[in-house]
Amino acid sequence: MGNKIHAEVLSELGSALAPERVLTAEADRWSYSYDASFGVYPPECVVQPISTEEVVALVRIACKHNIPLYPRGAGSCLSGGPLPVYGGIAVDLTHLNQTLEIFADDLVAVVSPGVKTGDIQKAAERYGLFYPPDPSSSGISTIGGNIAENSGGPRGLKYGVTRDYVLGLEVVTPEGSVLRTGGRTVKNVTGYDLTRLIIGSEGTLGIVTKAVLRLLPKPQARRTMLAVFSDLVQSGRAISKVLTSGILPCAIEIIDQACLRAVEAFRPGGLPIDAEAVLLVEVDGHPAAVEEEILQVAEICRQLGSVHVEIAKDEQTRERLWFARKQISPAIARIKPTKISEDATVPRSQIPAMFARLKQIREKYAIDLVVFGHAGDGNLHPNILCDMRNQEEMQRVEQAVSEIFQAALELGGTLSGEHGIGTMKAPFLSWEVGEVGIDMMKRIKTAWDPLSIMNPGKIFPEPGNDRLVLRQ
Amino acid sequence: MGNKIHAEVLSELGSALAPERVLTAEADRWSYSYDASFGVYPPECVVQPISTEEVVALVRIACKHNIPLYPRGAGSCLSGGPLPVYGGIAVDLTHLNQTLEIFADDLVAVVSPGVKTGDIQKAAERYGLFYPPDPSSSGISTIGGNIAENSGGPRGLKYGVTRDYVLGLEVVTPEGSVLRTGGRTVKNVTGYDLTRLIIGSEGTLGIVTKAVLRLLPKPQARRTMLAVFSDLVQSGRAISKVLTSGILPCAIEIIDQACLRAVEAFRPGGLPIDAEAVLLVEVDGHPAAVEEEILQVAEICRQLGSVHVEIAKDEQTRERLWFARKQISPAIARIKPTKISEDATVPRSQIPAMFARLKQIREKYAIDLVVFGHAGDGNLHPNILCDMRNQEEMQRVEQAVSEIFQAALELGGTLSGEHGIGTMKAPFLSWEVGEVGIDMMKRIKTAWDPLSIMNPGKIFPEPGNDRLVLRQ
Numbered sequence: 001m002g003n004k005i006h007a008e009v010l011s012e013l014g015s016a017l018a019p020e021r022v023l024t025a026e027a028d029r030w031s032y033s034y035d036a037s038f039g040v041y042p043p044e045c046v047v048q049p050i051s052t053e054e055v056v057a058l059v060r061i062a063c064k065h066n067i068p069l070y071p072r073g074a075g076s077c078l079s080g081g082p083l084p085v086y087g088g089i090a091v092d093l094t095h096l097n098q099t100l101e102i103f104a105d106d107l108v109a110v111v112s113p114g115v116k117t118g119d120i121q122k123a124a125e126r127y128g129l130f131y132p133p134d135p136s137s138s139g140i141s142t143i144g145g146n147i148a149e150n151s152g153g154p155r156g157l158k159y160g161v162t163r164d165y166v167l168g169l170e171v172v173t174p175e176g177s178v179l180r181t182g183g184r185t186v187k188n189v190t191g192y193d194l195t196r197l198i199i200g201s202e203g204t205l206g207i208v209t210k211a212v213l214r215l216l217p218k219p220q221a222r223r224t225m226l227a228v229f230s231d232l233v234q235s236g237r238a239i240s241k242v243l244t245s246g247i248l249p250c251a252i253e254i255i256d257q258a259c260l261r262a263v264e265a266f267r268p269g270g271l272p273i274d275a276e277a278v279l280l281v282e283v284d285g286h287p288a289a290v291e292e293e294i295l296q297v298a299e300i301c302r303q304l305g306s307v308h309v310e311i312a313k314d315e316q317t318r319e320r321l322w323f324a325r326k327q328i329s330p331a332i333a334r335i336k337p338t339k340i341s342e343d344a345t346v347p348r349s350q351i352p353a354m355f356a357r358l359k360q361i362r363e364k365y366a367i368d369l370v371v372f373g374h375a376g377d378g379n380l381h382p383n384i385l386c387d388m389r390n391q392e393e394m395q396r397v398e399q400a401v402s403e404i405f406q407a408a409l410e411l412g413g414t415l416s417g418e419h420g421i422g423t424m425k426a427p428f429l430s431w432e433v434g435e436v437g438i439d440m441m442k443r444i445k446t447a448w449d450p451l452s453i454m455n456p457g458k459i460f461p462e463p464g465n466d467r468l469v470l471r472q
Numbered sequence: 473m474g475n476k477i478h479a480e481v482l483s484e485l486g487s488a489l490a491p492e493r494v495l496t497a498e499a500d501r502w503s504y505s506y507d508a509s510f511g512v513y514p515p516e517c518v519v520q521p522i523s524t525e526e527v528v529a530l531v532r533i534a535c536k537h538n539i540p541l542y543p544r545g546a547g548s549c550l551s552g553g554p555l556p557v558y559g560g561i562a563v564d565l566t567h568l569n570q571t572l573e574i575f576a577d578d579l580v581a582v583v584s585p586g587v588k589t590g591d592i593q594k595a596a597e598r599y600g601l602f603y604p605p606d607p608s609s610s611g612i613s614t615i616g617g618n619i620a621e622n623s624g625g626p627r628g629l630k631y632g633v634t635r636d637y638v639l640g641l642e643v644v645t646p647e648g649s650v651l652r653t654g655g656r657t658v659k660n661v662t663g664y665d666l667t668r669l670i671i672g673s674e675g676t677l678g679i680v681t682k683a684v685l686r687l688l689p690k691p692q693a694r695r696t697m698l699a700v701f702s703d704l705v706q707s708g709r710a711i712s713k714v715l716t717s718g719i720l721p722c723a724i725e726i727i728d729q730a731c732l733r734a735v736e737a738f739r740p741g742g743l744p745i746d747a748e749a750v751l752l753v754e755v756d757g758h759p760a761a762v763e764e765e766i767l768q769v770a771e772i773c774r775q776l777g778s779v780h781v782e783i784a785k786d787e788q789t790r791e792r793l794w795f796a797r798k799q800i801s802p803a804i805a806r807i808k809p810t811k812i813s814e815d816a817t818v819p820r821s822q823i824p825a826m827f828a829r830l831k832q833i834r835e836k837y838a839i840d841l842v843v844f845g846h847a848g849d850g851n852l853h854p855n856i857l858c859d860m861r862n863q864e865e866m867q868r869v870e871q872a873v874s875e876i877f878q879a880a881l882e883l884g885g886t887l888s889g890e891h892g893i894g895t896m897k898a899p900f901l902s903w904e905v906g907e908v909g910i911d912m913m914k915r916i917k918t919a920w921d922p923l924s925i926m927n928p929g930k931i932f933p934e935p936g937n938d939r940l941v942l943r944q
């Protein structure tokens with residue numbers, strides 16, 4: 001593919017949208033050539049539709065001329081989801097952001113794909129309601145991107161992920177029809193669950209133009225604590241004990257020693273840099289319940305060997321406790337120029353085993369590997385710090401990443417908990433879903449998108465792509 | 473189709489399974505000819521596989537000879553899901569029930585499809601855990617059937633439905649391959665969400681042979697109350713007010729006057745038969761929280777005009793309060809020989825409007841129509857009591873049912889909240905999902921099941937089936 005955007009196509013796009021929302025200048029093409037993962041792939045042109053009708057017209061033009069479409073939201077994807085790997089048209093959906101309506105009595109929000117997730121959370125709160133999914137990027141990421149990647153976040157433990165809060169969708173199909181899935185009710189078994197087929201399909205099955213989201217009553221209170229462990233395995237046991245004691249925290253985050261040291265070096269604040277692990281636990285709900293539950297969690301942590309427990313007394317202390325967690329990404333990014341953020345996820349009982357495997361991998365390949373993540377739901381973020389320009393190092397990193405995937409799968413886990421497959425993990429897909437899984441997924445892709453117009457080059461392994469995480 | 477099961481097929485089935493688990497006697501065929509909906513369709517033969525391998529062999533034989541397969545669990549389906557409408561082979565999966573394992577540290581259960589849902593709930597409770605979906609049939613229905621129909625229940629309001637608790641599946645595809653979807657973690661975005669595509673697909677995309685279920689910590693306490701309203705609309709307002717006050721009950725059930733009278737006539741217990749509606753509200757969670765929340769709910773109900781509120785003081789009173797709700801089905805079944813149980817679902821703010829529409833429909837068609845259901849999530853159960861032998865009455869009933877569907881859709885709801893489409897609602901599918909929706913669903917069906925072996929005659933409208941709910 002490539003070099004398909006000739007004058008006729010541009011003229012059709014300009015008539016269907018508006019000439020000023022069809023961009024071909026080199027600076028524009030480069031602005032849409034990357035996401036938060038790796039690789040730079042400039043599209044041949046960028047379009048900025050503002051309505052479902054414009055998306056329909058766009059898709060029909062792309063079909064007519066057989067041009068690949070690369071939908072994108074804010075571009076904060078960590079797996080290469082929006083990268084225009086075969087050129088074609090980048091579809092910037094951030095301008096399709098007109099609708100953000102809260103229907104408080106129905107506990108429902110109706111949103112356009114370009115609306116920022118954080119803005120949905122704020123709008124819901126004004127009605128005493130709550131949109132639980134909280135990817136760390138929620139301040140900038142769009143709900144459309146969250147739906148494409150089925151984004152998670154710390155609250156996944158108690159509240160699940162984006163998938164659990166989407167009731168219905170309007171989708172422009174790869175052939176330019178308007179499909180409406182699901183509806184406004186939590187209960188709906190009318191035909192196949194196309195809503196959840198679209199969620200997490202990374203823009204390969206259509207373009208979402210509207211979403212109906214489920215909201216919850218906003219929890220009235222929350223309490224937060226931090227527990228320091230000199231032994232990582234004991235912290236894993238504490239997590240299990242909490243979860244089998246009738247308490248379901250909204251977050252249990254883990255921070256390993258390497259992360260603690262990186263944060264302390266970045267913004268000194270007295271973190272326990274000799275600890276093997278720190279757990280950050282938050283409970284939410286009824287004030288009386290959280291008051292008692294946070295004390296129970298503290299007691300369990302102490303019983304299982306925590307050397308220090310601190311319960312936040314007020315919002316200010318809570319923010320200080322979360323500060324360390326939130327500084328990890330910037331702190332570790334300072335260590336070396338390249339940061340590879342993984343999201344291998346294991347059944348939560350396997351967290352200590354996964355930490356042991358990660359330690360072996362770090363030593364075997366002599367790499368800078370730090371670990372933090374959402375321990376309560378088994379979703380770890382091993383991060384490798386390296387230098388893309390150092391080819392010898394990158395070869396070791398490639399092997400290490402591949403071994404991290406292998407370890408997660410051997411422990412009963414998954415390649416990707418919340419970042420998606422995109423380009424980065426596509427070569428490894430068969431390791432998890434098998435040839436039968438790929439076959440059944442591809443049958444859907446082919447049946448829905450016979451021309452392979454929608455985001456080609458993603459999810460499925462491509463010939464010649466020999467299990468390389470970092471395609472240049 | 474039909475008359476395809478000749479000696480060669482029987483011999484192949486006998487070798488693949490075991491002759492004693494291949495049944496062709498007339499009594500056996502009749503035993504598998506019905507479910508809890510309408511219509512009697514004896515299969516040509518019944519098989520009882522006990523392993524994945526046997527299911528694979530069975531599917532391959534069916535493909536070779538082009539014989540339809542009709543998977544079934546306990547047969548408690550209310551929409552015709554398991555009915556062998558084209559003869560062929562009924563696949564009794566209740567014998568595939570060997571596995572029921574709880575992995576407490578992972579908050580996961582691994583189960584065979586023939587295991588009863590109630591047994592999973594009991595097994596989880598022994599570990600202090602909780603499997604939330606609670607279809608009213610859970611004492612007899614199988615988890616395989618629940619997965620096929622995406623079953624709900626009263627707790628859907630707080631806890632969602634079966635879909636929200638299935639993490640992974642083993643499925644024998646319509647061509648006899650073994651597909652493994654999802655896994656053991658809540659977070660998983662590795663490729664398309666085939667798990668949820670299978671859930672609710674009513675056995676048309678494969679046969680589930682194993683499931684990994686998500687469990688929660690068991691709530692430590694619950695409190696229950698009953699509120700009597702002389703005005704139905706006020707009861708709807710009370711529901712909205714509760715849900716926007718930061719309280720998320722695990723159940724809000726509504727019972728209309730006709731149901732109250734039927735129950736009181738059946739088992740007199742002092743029910744308020746002059747009330748327009750009764751709400752049954754249950755909260756669960758931390759003891760201190762539920763204690764306070766139930767008082768808040770009671771206060772809201774009083775403020776919004778409830779003429780009488782009773783909070784259960786102990787487990788015995790709780791059971792008495794639930795007794796009325798649980799007696800509705802047997803009580804109304806006494807009224808007339810035929811009982812048609814619908815599950816039209818509307819956005820919860822539309823419950824008063826839906827009640828108004830149901831009242832009009834009752835009067836317009838002079839039918840016996842009573843209403844109860846899961847008001848908190850908008851999932852009502854209008855039940856029509858009639859006599860199948862009275863053709864004139866049944867014509868009115870047909871029209872009334874069709875108008876109930878129309879009303880639900882006009883109010884932004886769905887044809888089916890938790891019973892499925894099956895045979896009964898297939899003719900109406902396009903009303904909700906449109907021609908584009910049917911097309912995209914059929915593309916998946918055709919791509920996965922090119923021979924149309926798996927449960928043909930379900931979900932999709934068939935030529936000549938002219939929007940009749942009750943096919944004889």
